[in-house]
Amino acid sequence: MSIANKQSQDAMRLPAELLYYDEIEALKKEDKGAVPPGWQMSPRAVLKYITGGKAGKLDITPKYIGNKRLVEMAIATLVTDRALLLIGEPGTAKSWLSENLSAAVCGKSGLVVQGTAGTSEEQVRYSWNYAMLLANGPTPEALVRSPIMRAMEEGSIARFEEISRCASEVQDALISILSEKTVSVPELGSETIARKGFSIIATANTRDRGVNEMSAALKRRFNIIVLPSPSDLETELSIVKKRVGEIAASYQLQSAPPADEALLKVVTIFRELRSGMTLDRKEKLKSPGGVISTAEAISLLTNSMALAASFGSGELTDEDLAAGLQGAIVKDDDKDKLVWKEYLNNVMKKRGSEWRGLYQACRELNE
Numbered sequence: 001m002s003i004a005n006k007q008s009q010d011a012m013r014l015p016a017e018l019l020y021y022d023e024i025e026a027l028k029k030e031d032k033g034a035v036p037p038g039w040q041m042s043p044r045a046v047l048k049y050i051t052g053g054k055a056g057k058l059d060i061t062p063k064y065i066g067n068k069r070l071v072e073m074a075i076a077t078l079v080t081d082r083a084l085l086l087i088g089e090p091g092t093a094k095s096w097l098s099e100n101l102s103a104a105v106c107g108k109s110g111l112v113v114q115g116t117a118g119t120s121e122e123q124v125r126y127s128w129n130y131a132m133l134l135a136n137g138p139t140p141e142a143l144v145r146s147p148i149m150r151a152m153e154e155g156s157i158a159r160f161e162e163i164s165r166c167a168s169e170v171q172d173a174l175i176s177i178l179s180e181k182t183v184s185v186p187e188l189g190s191e192t193i194a195r196k197g198f199s200i201i202a203t204a205n206t207r208d209r210g211v212n213e214m215s216a217a218l219k220r221r222f223n224i225i226v227l228p229s230p231s232d233l234e235t236e237l238s239i240v241k242k243r244v245g246e247i248a249a250s251y252q253l254q255s256a257p258p259a260d261e262a263l264l265k266v267v268t269i270f271r272e273l274r275s276g277m278t279l280d281r282k283e284k285l286k287s288p289g290g291v292i293s294t295a296e297a298i299s300l301l302t303n304s305m306a307l308a309a310s311f312g313s314g315e316l317t318d319e320d321l322a323a324g325l326q327g328a329i330v331k332d333d334d335k336d337k338l339v340w341k342e343y344l345n346n347v348m349k350k351r352g353s354e355w356r357g358l359y360q361a362c363r364e365l366n367e
Helices: 003-010 021-030 043-051 068-079 094-106 130-136 147-154 168-180 233-251 260-275 294-311 318-329 333-346 353-366
Strands: 053-055 058-060 083-088 112-114 126-128 143-145 157-161 182-185 190-193 199-205 222-227
Touching: 021 043, 021 053, 021 058, 021 094, 043 053, 043 068, 043 094, 068 083, 068 094, 068 222, 083 094, 094 157, 094 199, 112 147, 126 130, 143 147, 147 157, 147 168, 147 182, 147 190, 168 182, 168 199, 233 260, 233 294, 260 294, 260 318, 260 333, 260 353, 294 318, 318 333, 318 353, 333 353
Parallel strands: 083 199, 083 222, 112 157, 157 199
Antiparallel strands: 053 058, 126 143, 182 190
């Protein structure tokens, strides 16, 4: 076994270009469309990789389940010189779509700037190896290129996660890059000019819109696509079932997959608490302060499977689900505990015998 293969086997989480390597290679092999400069496959092949289909005899698994037109718009944006901004509620697969678009277009998804309150302008442009800088002055060898600068040199895609979490001066550092497609290094008297294929995919969370509002000048340089939450129960169920299966296989969880009944209960609870209304729209509900997203439901179920495998029989029980629900929903002890208790007593308790086991397990934890 090669070192590369062993590293892939031992990796906790593979990047999309390795996780779906066979699919990408199959799509490239059968691709007959026009390939834009810097890309490894045509836009139609990228669309098939994201939304699913067949490449020869190989099934291409859908990476994003939702409005196909939104994916087409995202891919078309990357063909042009405009950057792409994916906006949505937490858990709407912004980062997952960003990663898989990068993997399909250029075969590399790891050039990432993670936006936080501590992200600096140097992380967007460049910085220096200060030991080399003090020893030899500014030289090309002392220059530390940011992921965006490296993407410009390679003609590939850089990803900027949670852009609205960054300070305004960091966001504004992107304006000249997106406008001029260059990064100047005055200390070396040089500049890096982006090669064809370069683009930036940024993500922003609508819950954090007020942290650092993007300027109109920066927004104009992005094509903005809003990713909605799953529109109906069936769509959300299919997303959760697919991702839970993939994650469980990746971690080799020694637990049976959740039954359809368990999936339905978890997704129903999340949709009702998120919307503040029961599915039959007969009763208004209070919503907890935390994020009740599809991604949280996936995390809850995989954690419950790990609990069942490690400390139970390997079969997912109501007690395992209750522990996950308690942790996912009750983030603020005072407010969220009251909201959850009201939901248990006013909604779950009245749903009949099929919900009784889960209700009892949740009530015991919430007392």
